[in-house]
Amino acid sequence: MIINGYLARLGTAEYEASPDGERLVRLYADGPAPGFERIAPDRYRRLVLVGDLDWFGYARTVATWRELPVLVLAEDNEDMTVEYLGGIGPLAVAAGFTRVEPGVYQGVVPRSEVTDQRQVRTS
Incomplete structure (x- = not known):
């Protein structure tokens, strides 16, 4: 699988991600997940503090x-x-x-x- 972009790990799950300023990160999921809001068909988003993540990088x-x-x-x-x-x-x-x-x-x-x-x- 080709991955070129931001990723974040929260607990045991890893998500596509993107920075949102200096302190926040947007996490994206393909299906419903706790704390995520639906933003498009098969696209869900959750905003978290960088410090709450287990890992964030490229x-x-x-x-x-x-x-x-x-x-x-x-x-x-x-x-x-x-x-x-x-x-x-x-x-x-x-x-x-x-x-x-x-x-x-x-x-x-x-x-x-x-x-x-x-x-x-x-x-």
Whole structure:
């Protein structure tokens, strides 16, 4: 599963999250849960203090493609959309990535060539 965004753990449950100022965090759930309010079909939200969370941070799904470090952005049955993380523009272009903005190179690669996929978390 590809995760690129804020997450929070409250008790034993982990939620998609987003900061709301310096002291608050919005937690999101796909179904009803205690303390959550319905904000759209299959979307529920709860506002909590950062200090009440067991963990809050950012998660990214990273991997390796042909020995190059990449961020996994999306996937389908056969391919993955990835962003090169190596910081060497000429190497990214030589590998077939497209420059989407200064210093950012992305491409669609065969899923079978992507290895070492893992989630990296920062607090």
